[in-house]
Amino acid sequence: MSNYRTSAFVLGVHNWGEADKLVTLFTLEKGKVKATAFGCRRPKSALAAGMQMFQCIDVELAEGWQLDTVRQCSILKHYKRLGGELPVMAYGSFVAELATELMPEHEPSPEVFALLTKIFSAFEYRNPRIVALISGYQLLEHSGMQLSYSHCVGCGKELKGDCTFLINEGGALCHDCAKPGSLSYTEKLRELILAAQDFDWNEESRMQIGKTELLQAEGILLNQLDSLLGRPLKSLAFIETCFGSK
Ligand SMILES: [Zn+2]
Structure with missing residues (x-):
């Protein structure tokens, strides 16, 4: 199984196990991807900041049989209102859930990635x-x-x-x-x-x-x-x- 690196939006985050998260990402390289982020709920985890809803991240993943594994990530863009204002978060969750439900896994779509970039930016002021x-x-x-x-x-x-x-x-x-x-x-x-x-x-x-x-x-x-x-x-x-x- 190989590693790959891509830009991604975090569209879904669920706690899993003692300190892990299951995340849904929309990546530029592979479209929708589900991945595990081991240990990322530990405060000192290098993954902690990136594995939050609505972050735009640069991420390295290891391909897995069913789920990929997050190896490293850094934040490319943090959307302030999506990250902190409740009404904006609520409507942002609607968009994230919709993209998660409607987009197939492992089918790259640079168009949808570009659209999400525009939508997330628009939430900052519209x-x-x-x-x-x-x-x-x-x-x-x-x-x-x-x-x-x-x-x-x-x-x-x-x-x-x-x-x-x-x-x-x-x-x-x-x-x-x-x-x-x-x-x-x-x-x-x-x-x-x-x-x-x-x-x-x-x-x-x-x-x-x-x-x-x-x-x-x-x-x-x-x-x-x-x-x-x-x-x-x-x-x-x-x-x-x-x-x-x-
Ligand atoms: Zn008619």
């Missing part, structure tokens, strides 16, 4: 709820499991005006194809979701989001994730404890 929403739609797109937001899944027609949406059917439906049980899918909501998918994360970029559309866009995202994963994301409970409800 509204965390909006960052999480945009991230959700963009990560879904990278996973290839996104629904159809701009065209009717029934007839393929490009949507115009207010339409409907049915998650089990795969997305938006025009008036002719609408089915019972469809959700309302207004033109404004569609514009918001398409803008979220295309959002470029430049510092100057802004998104105007009305309260109604924000709630609807979150609803569609969360319902879609529920049906994909078959269970609610654990981070939603964290967000709820911070805000009462999402």
Whole structure:
């Protein structure tokens, strides 16, 4: 088994054994990787600082049969708000959990690594709820499991005006194809979701989001994730404890 060195984001951390941690990393070289960090809960461990949620690290790993082993790591970037402000941590956990759930193991994706870099930086100065929403739609797109937001899944027609949406059917439906049980899918909501998918994360970029559309866009995202994963994301409970409800 060989060693390799890569940049990585820490997306998940669980205590294990007496002084160890199981970590989920999103690495530049190998995509999502699960690894053990032995002894890293001991205060003097050289791994202690790096094996924390949301750190961007330079890490050396030894390949293992099921889990890799963290040999060395140093912090490349510490995100202050993600590391210390509860609401930001809560929405950051949502993004980390989503990336963990949606990305396959050992499949490198420099695009997703670059996206996580932009998202984590955005959490430092943007509204965390909006960052999480945009991230959700963009990560879904990278996973290839996104629904159809701009065209009717029934007839393929490009949507115009207010339409409907049915998650089990795969997305938006025009008036002719609408089915019972469809959700309302207004033109404004569609514009918001398409803008979220295309959002470029430049510092100057802004998104105007009305309260109604924000709630609807979150609803569609969360319902879609529920049906994909078959269970609610654990981070939603964290967000709820911070805000009462999402
Ligand atoms: Zn149609």
